Amino acid sequence: MGDGSTAAVVWDKGLLAYDLGGDHPFNPVRLELTIRLAKALGVLDGVELLVPEPASDDELERIHDVGYVTAVREAPLVGWDLRHGLGTADNPVFDRMHEATSLVVGGSLLAAEKIASGAVDRAVSIAGGLHHAMRDHAAGFCVYNDVAVAISWLLDHGFDRIAYIDVDVHHGDGVQAAFYDDPRVLTISLHQHPSSLWPGTGLPTELGNGAAEGTAVNIPLPPGTKDPAWLRAFHAVVPSLLGTFQPQLLVTQCGVDSHDEDPLADLSLSVDGHRAIYRALRELAQKHAGGRWLAVGGGGYQLLRVVPRSWTHLIATVLDRDVDPSVSVPSEWLDPVRELAPRAVLPVTMGEDKDTAFQPWGDGAGLAVDKAIADVRRAVFPLHGLDPDDPRD
Numbered sequence: 001m002g003d004g005s006t007a008a009v010v011w012d013k014g015l016l017a018y019d020l021g022g023d024h025p026f027n028p029v030r031l032e033l034t035i036r037l038a039k040a041l042g043v044l045d046g047v048e049l050l051v052p053e054p055a056s057d058d059e060l061e062r063i064h065d066v067g068y069v070t071a072v073r074e075a076p077l078v079g080w081d082l083r084h085g086l087g088t089a090d091n092p093v094f095d096r097m098h099e100a101t102s103l104v105v106g107g108s109l110l111a112a113e114k115i116a117s118g119a120v121d122r123a124v125s126i127a128g129g130l131h132h133a134m135r136d137h138a139a140g141f142c143v144y145n146d147v148a149v150a151i152s153w154l155l156d157h158g159f160d161r162i163a164y165i166d167v168d169v170h171h172g173d174g175v176q177a178a179f180y181d182d183p184r185v186l187t188i189s190l191h192q193h194p195s196s197l198w199p200g201t202g203l204p205t206e207l208g209n210g211a212a213e214g215t216a217v218n219i220p221l222p223p224g225t226k227d228p229a230w231l232r233a234f235h236a237v238v239p240s241l242l243g244t245f246q247p248q249l250l251v252t253q254c255g256v257d258s259h260d261e262d263p264l265a266d267l268s269l270s271v272d273g274h275r276a277i278y279r280a281l282r283e284l285a286q287k288h289a290g291g292r293w294l295a296v297g298g299g300g301y302q303l304l305r306v307v308p309r310s311w312t313h314l315i316a317t318v319l320d321r322d323v324d325p326s327v328s329v330p331s332e333w334l335d336p337v338r339e340l341a342p343r344a345v346l347p348v349t350m351g352e353d354k355d356t357a358f359q360p361w362g363d364g365a366g367l368a369v370d371k372a373i374a375d376v377r378r379a380v381f382p383l384h385g386l387d388p389d390d391p392r393d
């Protein structure tokens, strides 16, 4: 890589076992199609894939109650009166649920370990990003919170200032909750406004408790927000906070359900916008976090047209092998997908010909997103010694 960064990709077919079954939108085919597209484009040529082991109970219990871990392990055998959010439409019980979810956690932990040991500067596990899982219950398709476990592990292995950035369309509530009292972890979530989307949290007034006040940051965006407005909000808030917080590591949840075609939510980003986000995250890791960047996946339910392209861009960005949006989607990838879904309109190129250029906030343009930006800056910036009204901050 040009700047001397090293990077690793966590992947193993075993991760496909996190399968909520039936018509559930969280379908592991999205992971398989992503890896196949990345391979078809040569993005993974010569890259050794890191194969994870399941996380141990001790690792899971960094974040989760013992009783919950037991409930998850026993759920496929019990089948009734499960509690803990298990056995619902969102979080159905499936065979070997504990083992499959532990492996997802193990993937994010392996990525964290490689960065902590100095073996690599960056690592990505697209199977990770189960950001809604809570201490004692499953939520929003998430059983164990792999990313919170990985951050907790990092806090015990040489890191005491970690910035977590969550760009999934849903609020990163589980990760926020895990570190709501911990000033060592800055959590920043950009999401569709909670008045119009589950889980209904993520207002700018959620700031963190006690000494951690100001280390929970929430940027709720209006439905219909497109790439330029999303990026305007991101750049109006995130770089300044990273500049003052000075993280040693960036952890990012890279859900792609913010796409215009996603069936579960109503933001209007494009694959090009996702690519621009990843490039911005990489630049921020270089500038503010010593080049260290741990990226995980997350939501994303347009399985054929969006997730494979967007997460191929994520992997490529982590590896410094950026793929131009004009590059054709290879027939090697398209042909089997066409057989799988003969009626689907499949993508032709790696982009959508969308302009992601944006005007930086502070130009007084009075865009719809500017109220959201002002609300966040006014709530958070003074707690970091920053001026909410000064565009230079």
Ligand SMILES: [Zn+2]
Pocket (backbone or CB within 6 Å): 168, 169, 170, 255, 257, 298, 299, 300
């Ligand atoms: Zn989501």
